[in-house]
Amino acid sequence: DQQVKQNSPSLSVQEGRISILNCDYTNSMFDYFLWYKKYPAEGPTFLISISSIKDKNEDGRFTVFLNKSAKHLSLHIVPSQPGDSAVYFCAASDHGSGNTGKLIFGQGTTLQVKP
C-alpha cells in the first residue's frame, strides 16, 4: 500500500528553468509534508516542509505547494542549477495520530539539470 507516490521516476530540465516535482498521497491523516534531496552514498538532506494548515511555503529557490483536496503536493525549484541534480524524495507524517518519528517516503524522482 503506497501511501505516498511520486509517479515520475525522472525529470530533465535546462539550467535556469523551473523544475517541478510532484507527489500524491492517499492518507488524509497526514499533517506534515517534507522534501528531501539525496546524492548517491549520502543520507537524505532536508530541503523544505509544509504543514497541512498551509498551502504554500517558500525558502529561497524552493517553494512547496500543497493541495489538500487533491491530496497533491509539488516542489518548485527556480532557477534550476546543475548542482540540484539528485534524487528528490517526498515524505509525509501523521503526528496527530501519535505516529511520532515516522516518515512515509515516496519512491523518489531523479532530477537532472543540464548546463
Next chain:
Amino acid sequence: KAGVTQTPRYLIKTRGQQVTLSCSPISGHRSVSWYQQTPGQGLQFLFEYFSETQRNKGNFPGRFSGRQFSNSRSEMNVSTLELGDSALYLCASSLAGQGEQYFGPGTRLTVT
C-alpha cells in the same frame, strides 16, 4: 553543530550472523528514527526511540531491534542476517519526533 553520525559506514556480514549499527544524533535532539533503504522497497521506517524508549515501530520482523542510551545515542541490531537484509540503513534525529528529521550518511550493509 555537528550533524548526525553513523558508524560503521560499510559492513560485510555472512548470512546467519548478527550486526550492530550505531547512530549519534545532533546535539540536543532526543528522537532517533531508523530507516532501511533498498532498491525494491525504497525508504522504510524501522522504529523510533525517544528518551530511551521505543515509541513507534514499523513492519519489520523481530530480528530487527534497537535501543537508545541516556545521551540519545542509538544502536540498532539485526540478528540472524538474511540476504535480503542487504541495504542502506539510515538514522535520523529530530528534537522530539515531530517536524524535520536530519539524516546521517547511512551504513551500507552487505550480507553474503
